[in-house]
Amino acid sequence: MLDKILATVDKIFSSPPPEVRFEERKYPVFPFENAYQGQNSAINAILDLDRVVLCSHTGSGKTVVYLTAALLEQYRTLVVVPRNFLQDQIEEYNEKFRFINGDGVIFTLKAKSKYRCKFGETVIDQEKCLPCEARYFDRSQKKHVFEFDGKIYPYPCLDCEYEKKKNEVIEAYKNRRILCLNQGNFWLAFNIKEKNELFYPEFVVVDEADEFARAITEGVSVREEEMIIMAENSTEIQHLLKKMNKDEILAINENPEMIRKCLASFHEAVEQLMKDVMEKIDEIEEELQKKNLSKSEKDMLKAKLVKLRRQLDYFERKISKITFFANNIDKIFVYTKTDAKNLYFEMFCSEEELITRLFKHVKKLCAATATPFEVSKFVKVNYEVPFKARVIYAPVGKMTFKEVFQNGNTDLLKKAVVDYVIPIHHYISVLLNSKVKTPIHCGSLRRHGTFVADILKNNGQSVLLHEEGKLDETIRKFKEKDYDFLCVVAAEYGADWYWCPLQFVLKVPYVNPYDPRELAIKRRFGEEIWRKRYEWDALSRLIQACGRNTRKPDQFSITVILDKKFEELYAKYENLIPPWFKNRLIWLGGEDESNRGEENN
Ligand code: SF4
Structure with missing residues (x-):
């Protein structure tokens, strides 16, 4: 099997870049001369329909599609994203749309801690406090003031970057520009919205809609x-x-x-x-x-x-x-x-229901996602751009907790790491003539993650184990320090691995079936509905992870799935799996390898 995998890696590496089909842009507002095939019709669909799910993979240009539609509509537009770094990516589009308005058309409001405070040398992080957080109302002056280095300053400072940004954003929103909020400040706006027409959007885009829905339903x-x-x-x-x-x-x-x-x-x-x-x-x-x-x-x-x-x-x-x-x-x-x-x-509800209820009064709603969800009122719009990235399915065995730890098959994990993970990692390092950094999606931290990290260490590899609850910090450490491997869990949504040409999915990322959330859903809706949701959740996380280590059509990147459970889920939910994922998948093993073959590649 290893020889087969390495031969496949060679073939992918030496294959010419995929033939990407372009079409002439239909709308002059679109900031590139040419559009990827499918982008024009996706913009049309958003313009024509009130409720759209825009389904395409990472790097296919969904953002420019919905931003173009928003600019054409000239609605008061709110874009909500689940994470801060996505706000940065959306903000970068201002450069591309600069020809419309020199000051930019997209306004993002990030957390206050992300803006430079004039009293701080660098951007203040969450742990440190801003001097104005200790402001108080001075009765004699009838205004808020704060003290810094023995001097009293009026609040807010006239040249405060955050305050400037906030005012700029409010002005822009009045003028029907595009406002981008993250999940944190979205709730504040949502609250203000009840009292203030200013935050009442006409067009809402929920980017990474499935991730956003997951975060909201996790509750309070x-x-x-x-x-x-x-x-x-x-x-x-x-x-x-x-x-x-x-x-x-x-x-x-x-x-x-x-x-x-x-x-x-x-x-x-x-x-x-x-x-x-x-x-x-x-x-x-x-x-x-x-x-x-x-x-x-x-x-x-x-x-x-x-x-x-x-x-x-x-x-x-x-x-x-x-x-x-x-x-x-x-x-x-x-x-x-x-x-x-x-x-x-x-709460438990479909993505469609949640988004509809959160934004029930808006004229137009668009949910953008790489992994589709079932819809009844929304219209799905799909398009795909051919990518060089590939997903290799090379099953070593079933990697569930039951199989590996309860049935005493820990040798399976050892085999996966020693016979596949380490040699493939080294092969690709030699192929690229550079030290590659390889994340391993372990599914569970305490058992699989720790066990795999130990095997790697015992085999002389430098490995970082994901620190629970600290995904961003762990990734930063992995990127900056001299580690070859990262054993990580639940990073299918919260991370971008475009700087890693290789990653492994060691275990299908099921959530714990005994979590009270799962028990509550099972009790309320019955086994069948619960199971479908539970299994599709795991498979869609895995699909998400597979799309995250590439951004460009010609970028060489490989994901290797080692867990045989994947095959079971694939057969069961094949009709829900997005075409972009199917087209990247190469079957090297598994029950019906002969049926799938390389025609999918
Ligand atoms: S109001 Fe003044 S102290 Fe507060 S963040 Fe702004 S610049 Fe810093």
Whole structure:
């Protein structure tokens, strides 16, 4: 099998770049002379239809399609993206659209921490605090002020980059330009929208729609302090807490009326805490007016202020989410989940339903995605650009937890790493005459990830193990330091691996079937619906991962899938799999290898 894989790698490497078909651009606003075949008709579809799912792979130019449509429509357009780095990518299109308006047409508002503060040498990161977070209301001057290095400044600073950007964005939005928000500031805008027409968009694009939907449905957690207030007002919550105390893993889903009451009391608890925070801010502001405070007393008060302002911000986002959950409980399945320590409200619904409900008043909606989802009201628009990138399926065995660890087949993992991962990695390093960095999607961290990292280390390889909950940091470390391999989990959506010519999918990324979320869905909708959702979730994550290590048609990149479970899922959900993925797939093994052959390549 290894020889077959290496021969296939050689063939892909030496093959000429794919023949990409272009067509003349139909709209002069389109910022390139020529369009990829399919882009003109995708723009037409967005212009003609009110509800569109734009389905194409990474690097195929979906962004320029929806931005062109937005500029032609001249609607007040909101683009929502799930991650910060996607905002940077969208912002880069301003250069390309510069001919329309010298000042640019796309305005992105990122988190405040991403803008340079004049008191900081570099961009301030989340951990450090901005001097103005310790602002207070000066009664004699009747305005907010803050202190830095012993001097008092009015808030906000006239030349504050964030404030400038915010005003620019608001102006632009009034003038029907395009506003791009990330998931964090989207919730703030969503809240403002209720009160302020300014944030009421006419056209909404949800980019990476499936990732966005996943993040939104993950829901909202209840903190201990909130839980205490809720328990005071609600017997339902008391009942929940009692069960949690027994260390039970449970998911309460049977009774929507009960969830409604719990949400109402959650809302009340957060509002009460917000009021408390505001009162405390007032008290500290008053303290700060006192003339005879020592420096250390002042510093202590300022530190408290920063903490309280951050809490307030956190509560505001939370209120938006709770309101959305409560307003949609009749149409969307909302349930509570506990893991014996924490309580969460989550929801389960299709991507289409979620996006429709979030943006029910907008004239035009477009969801852009690389992995399609089922739709009834939206119209799917597909197009594909031929890429040199390939996905090689070379099964070593079933890599499930049950197969490998419960049935004692850890040799399978050793074989996968020693006989395939290491030799293919070295072969490609030699082929490219450079040290390649190779991510391995391990499916689970504590078992597969740790085990694989140990095998690699024992075989003299330098490997980084994904630090739980710190994906961005882990990737940065992997990129900057001298590692050959990264054992990573749940990175199918949150990462871009275009700088890695090789990656492995060691295990199909199923979520834990015993997670209370899965149990709640199974109980409410039955085994069949749950299983379909559960399996398609794993397969679509895998498909996503396979599209993430390439951006250009002529870029050489390989993904090797080693888990035999893939084959089962492929057969079951073949009709849902996007054509771009099927066209990249090369079967080297598996039950029906002979039937699939290389005609798909
Ligand atoms: S208002 Fe002033 S202190 Fe605050 S972020 Fe802006 S420049 Fe920095």
